Amino acid sequence: MTATSVVRARAGARAGRGGLGPLGVTAATVIAVAVVLAAIGPELASADPNASDFAHAYGPPTPGHPLGYDSQGRDLLARLLTGARTSLLGPLWVVALGMTAGTAIAVVAAWRGGWLDSMVSSVLEVMFSFPGVLLAMLVAAVFGPGLTSAVFALAVAYIPYIARLVRSAAVAERHKPYIQALEVQGLGAFTICLRHLVPNLLPLLAAQATLFFGYAMVDLAIVSFFGLGVQPPDADWGVMVASGQSGVLQGYPAESLLAGGCIVLLVVAFNVLGERLSDGRRVHRPWRLFRRGGTA
Amino acid sequence: MTAYLIRRAIMLMVTLLVSSFVVFTGLSIAPGNPLATLAGGRSLPPESIQVLVERYNLDEPFFIRYAMWLGNAVQGDLGLSITLRQDVSDLIASRAGTTIALIIYATVIVLVVGVAFGLLAALRPGLVDSLVVIATAVVVAVPPFVAAIALIGIFAVGLGWFPALGGGSGFWDGIRHLTLPAFALAAAAAATVARVTRTSVRRQLHLEHVQTAVSRGIPYATVVRRHALRNAAIPISTLAGMTVASMIALSAVVERAFGLNGLGAYLVSAALSKDFAVVQGISLVLVTAFVLVNTLVDVGATMLDPRFQLGRRS
Amino acid sequence: MSGILDIDHLTVTLAGEDRPKPVLSDVSMSIAEGEAVGLVGESGSGKSMTVRSIIRLLPPGARMEGNIRVRGVDLGTLRGAALRKMRAEMPVIFQDPRAHINPVRSVGDFLTEALRIHRRMSRAAAEDRAADVLDEVGVSEARRRLRQYPHELSGGLLQRVMIASALLAEPRLLLADEPTTALDVTTQAEVMAVMDELRRERGLAMLFITHDLELAAAICDRTAVMYAGRVMEVRASASLLERPLHPYTAALATARPSIERKVDRLTTIPGRPLSAFEAPDGCAFNTRCAHVRESCREQRPELRTLLDGQVACVRVEELQAVSHD
Ligand SMILES: Nc1ncnc2c1ncn2[C@@H]1O[C@H](COP(=O)(O)OP(=O)(O)O)[C@@H](O)[C@H]1O
Ligand SMILES: [Mg+2]
Numbered sequence: 014m015t016a017t018s019v020v021r022a023r024a025g026a027r028a029g030r031g032g033l034g035p036l037g038v039t040a041a042t043v044i045a046v047a048v049v050l051a052a053i054g055p056e057l058a059s060a061d062p063n064a065s066d067f068a069h070a071y072g073p074p075t076p077g078h079p080l081g082y083d084s085q086g087r088d089l090l091a092r093l094l095t096g097a098r099t100s101l102l103g104p105l106w107v108v109a110l111g112m113t114a115g116t117a118i119a120v121v122a123a124w125r126g127g128w129l130d131s132m133v134s135s136v137l138e139v140m141f142s143f144p145g146v147l148l149a150m151l152v153a154a155v156f157g158p159g160l161t162s163a164v165f166a167l168a169v170a171y172i173p174y175i176a177r178l179v180r181s182a183a184v185a186e187r188h189k190p191y192i193q194a195l196e197v198q199g200l201g202a203f204t205i206c207l208r209h210l211v212p213n214l215l216p217l218l219a220a221q222a223t224l225f226f227g228y229a230m231v232d233l234a235i236v237s238f239f240g241l242g243v244q245p246p247d248a249d250w251g252v253m254v255a256s257g258q259s260g261v262l263q264g265y266p267a268e269s270l271l272a273g274g275c276i277v278l279l280v281v282a283f284n285v286l287g288e289r290l291s292d293g294r295r296v297h298r299p300w301r302l303f304r305r306g307g308t309a
Numbered sequence: 310m311t312a313y314l315i316r317r318a319i320m321l322m323v324t325l326l327v328s329s330f331v332v333f334t335g336l337s338i339a340p341g342n343p344l345a346t347l348a349g350g351r352s353l354p355p356e357s358i359q360v361l362v363e364r365y366n367l368d369e370p371f372f373i374r375y376a377m378w379l380g381n382a383v384q385g386d387l388g389l390s391i392t393l394r395q396d397v398s399d400l401i402a403s404r405a406g407t408t409i410a411l412i413i414y415a416t417v418i419v420l421v422v423g424v425a426f427g428l429l430a431a432l433r434p435g436l437v438d439s440l441v442v443i444a445t446a447v448v449v450a451v452p453p454f455v456a457a458i459a460l461i462g463i464f465a466v467g468l469g470w471f472p473a474l475g476g477g478s479g480f481w482d483g484i485r486h487l488t489l490p491a492f493a494l495a496a497a498a499a500a501t502v503a504r505v506t507r508t509s510v511r512r513q514l515h516l517e518h519v520q521t522a523v524s525r526g527i528p529y530a531t532v533v534r535r536h537a538l539r540n541a542a543i544p545i546s547t548l549a550g551m552t553v554a555s556m557i558a559l560s561a562v563v564e565r566a567f568g569l570n571g572l573g574a575y576l577v578s579a580a581l582s583k584d585f586a587v588v589q590g591i592s593l594v595l596v597t598a599f600v601l602v603n604t605l606v607d608v609g610a611t612m613l614d615p616r617f618q619l620g621r622r623s
Numbered sequence: 624m625s626g627i628l629d630i631d632h633l634t635v636t637l638a639g640e641d642r643p644k645p646v647l648s649d650v651s652m653s654i655a656e657g658e659a660v661g662l663v664g665e666s667g668s669g670k671s672m673t674v675r676s677i678i679r680l681l682p683p684g685a686r687m688e689g690n691i692r693v694r695g696v697d698l699g700t701l702r703g704a705a706l707r708k709m710r711a712e713m714p715v716i717f718q719d720p721r722a723h724i725n726p727v728r729s730v731g732d733f734l735t736e737a738l739r740i741h742r743r744m745s746r747a748a749a750e751d752r753a754a755d756v757l758d759e760v761g762v763s764e765a766r767r768r769l770r771q772y773p774h775e776l777s778g779g780l781l782q783r784v785m786i787a788s789a790l791l792a793e794p795r796l797l798l799a800d801e802p803t804t805a806l807d808v809t810t811q812a813e814v815m816a817v818m819d820e821l822r823r824e825r826g827l828a829m830l831f832i833t834h835d836l837e838l839a840a841a842i843c844d845r846t847a848v849m850y851a852g853r854v855m856e857v858r859a860s861a862s863l864l865e866r867p868l869h870p871y872t873a874a875l876a877t878a879r880p881s882i883e884r885k886v887d888r889l890t891t892i893p894g895r896p897l898s899a900f901e902a903p904d905g906c907a908f909n910t911r912c913a914h915v916r917e918s919c920r921e922q923r924p925e926l927r928t929l930l931d932g933q934v935a936c937v938r939v940e941e942l943q944a945v946s947h948d
Binding site for chain 1: 335446450451459580592
Binding site: 516517518519520521522523524525526527528531535536539540543613614615616 | 678680706707708709710711712714715717719722723724725726727728729736737740741772774788792
């Protein structure tokens with residue numbers, strides 16, 4: 014058997030192990046629906062999410078506006094759907110950046126080992142101590158508020174968590190015979206890592222990315238809730254929860270409730286799916302993930 | 310043991326140093342010169358500029374500036390608020406009480422509610438367990454600002470049991486005003502603690518040493534308390550400590566939602582008004598608290614485990 | 624006959640993953656006051672389940688039929704405090720002390736917990752008693768040991784602690800479930816010697832579980848052989864070893880477990896040991912027995928009284944006749 018087929022067989026065995034279960038399938042469905050709505054929803058909604066008409070402030074649902082209006086008389090459904098796009102794209106960027114950088118650091122450290130590995134490990138240990146939300150506030154103060162600052166700040170704050178998780182898996186993988194066989198065949202380190210080692214870590218990476226997507230969603234919503242992330246009048250679920258607060262006090266909770274409900278629903282879905290994908294790996298030391306202080 | 314404590318102390322110092330460096334560097338990597346950042350885009354009269362240059366040693370090189378800033382910070386001088394023209398340390402001192410009270414209140418809720426529900430689920434498999442598992446799965450995912458809005462809507466606006474905004478005056482009124490914020494802050498953390506309590510107590514109950522205790526005729530409640538819960542206390546306290554540490558950053562959320570005059574809310578408004586000295590000062594205080602709590606919890610949980618004492622001999 | 628322990632037609636079924644999983648099937652045996660009875664069988668044969676049935680510590684969902692009496696009291700009728708009192712009087716010495724003693728509580732706490740709860744002894748009085756008994760089981764510096772934690776003690780010392788905790792209950796019946804299996808060979812002999820001596824001194828009855836036929840014979844007055852959750856043969860230890868009646872006992876005896884050859888012992892009986900849930904119809908041993916006949920596959924042999932004990936094999940008389948020619 015060639016090294017490549019060994020790799021294939023191993024990856025196949027992992028993918029085949031267990032299903033998602035009914036709960037996992039439900040979670041995946043919720044996420045898929047949200048993604049589709051975020052992609053095509055804003056075009057479907059007939060109303061302009063930013064067009065305000067104070068005559069309709071806190072107006073109840075009407076046939077053309079099934080969810081009613083917010084405090085400025087804007088169509089809630091249209092804002093919810095437009096908000097879905099920002100609320101999903103933000104975490105996507107955070108996870109993409111954080112996972113790429115974290116995995117790269119982890120794989121390089123695991124591959125080279127020795128002093129580089131111990132140095133990276135201690136740097137990561139120290140970096141653990143910066144809560145993501147706090148870093149985001151600092152960055153927003155320095156570079157000005159906005160989604161971009163928040164995305165970068167959170168991605169940086171997540172890197173140590175991601176890198177630590179991936180590093181231990183990468184170290185284990187690196188010492189497996191199939192990798193050594195590839196080295197003996199004379200393949201370069203970069204090729205082995207990119208074509209064999211990382212693909213074999215994919216199940217772990219997918220599970221972690223899913224879990225971190227949920228965390229990023231909450232953290233970004235928090236930053237937007239502060240007014241330091243997505244800027245009004247752009248619609249975003251975190252912004253909507255904040256702007257709906259005055260409505261809650263006056264007895265019109267629809268805006269906050271709908272936006273908050275969407276966040277909770279999706280975060281539950283990402284948590285459930287991530288836990289299913291990680292196959293209970295997280296169970297052993299669950300508190301590790303909470304050291305970042307972003308979400309509890 | 311001593312070696313371990315020394316190692317932890319060194320790690321703590323390094324971590325604090327790095328964190329303070331991150332906080333400080335923000336000022337220097339900001340677009341434009343540090344003076345403009347400190348001024349937050351305001352145009353200042355020359356004498357104010359002179360004050361800032363002297364206060365922050367802006368004519369010195371970067372590392373000297375950092376060292377002097379850190380030296381001042383350690384002595385309690387965190388600079389000057391550009392909007393309020395007051396010492397940042399004074400501003401922090403006058404607001405820290407609210408935040409500390411909020412976090413302590415929330416911690417008590419996390420421990421009492423979290424452990425109680427976790428234990429209940431662990432000891433009552435079936436319906437009760439499933440209910441707790443489902444409820445905690447949802448609550449874990451409720452961000453504090455959503456919890457805050459929901460609690461305001463239900464208990465302040467709907468039922469009128471608690472005030473929706475403000476800090477109140479006097480002890481009991483203060484407690485009343487902090488109740489909803491504390492629950493909003495504690496909700497997700499309590500759910501996490503409940504989940505960990507449930508799994509670790511379950512795991513302990515299946516272990517052989519628990520069977521030994523039962524086989525010796527020890528009453529079940531005693532077995533649960535002296536063996537299952539005692540042994541589960543190690544992971545539970547570690548996790549509880551982590552979540553409490555995370556509340557330090559999250560307190561800003563509920564403080565803002567409930568209009569409380571705490572550190573976190575002040576940090577947010579300083580960030581919004583680009584009052585950079587205040588942002589730096591509060592960030593430094595919060596990160597320090599975060600690192601300290603994390604370290605204390607880690608060390609404390611290690612001490613809870615007598616097996617750790619092995620290190621004393623080697 | 625009413626001894627200190629009587630087990631009558633005990634059948635235990637666990638809640639299996641998809642269907643019920645029998646682990647004990649119609650087990651009967653009894654132990655008289657002061658008598659040591661060995662229970663020998665390969666791993667998975669249901670020895671530990673027998674002990675767990677006696678102290679009513681079966682996994683959740685387990686079903687138990689038949690009855691177990693201790694000094695005439697039917698254990699099935701006991702609940703709450705009465706059950707706990709009965710458990711306290713029949714301490715089990717478990718196989719793996721490392722797992723069976725709480726790692727985060729001190730040795731002293733393990734030894735005194737029951738005394739303080741059941742007899743309301745003060746901590747000081749309980750520790751005095753514990754130190755005395757530790758001394759008796761051959762643990763040196765007993766006082767200091769009380770302050771130590773399990774991980775600070777070797778396996779042999781820890782098993783002595785377990786034995787001490789059993790003796791502290793001042794029982795009339797000891798249940799010992801492979802008390803030396805987890806220990807290394809030299810420690811095994813020492814711990815066995817201590818346990819045997821203290822038991823004889825105090826005239827305690829004992830159910831001694833082991834997979835080592837010779838060890839059982841050396842320690843016990845009578846020995847029962849168990850296979851796939853059934854008792855195959857119960858007889859006086861000496862004659863069981865000298866002249867086994869059941870083909871399974873004979874196979875175990877020829878395999879002659881000895882310290883040097885322990886590892887390859889099992890290979891001398893062809894086939895793999897079965898648990899009760901895998902047992903075939905008829906005699907459970909019929910898949911591995913050299914003397915199997917059609918009748919062995921049809922009906923389960925009863926435990927019949929023969930010579931100085933009982934045996935469950937329809938061909939015993941034939942086989943004995945053959946072997947004596
Ligand atoms: N907790 C359990 N759940 C399910 N099956 C079990 C459990 N414990 C033991 N068994 C099964 O019961 C049978 C008897 O086990 P046991 O009494 O431990 O055997 P022995 O002590 O003779 O080695 C075995 O088939 C084993 O697989
Ligand atoms: Mg056993």
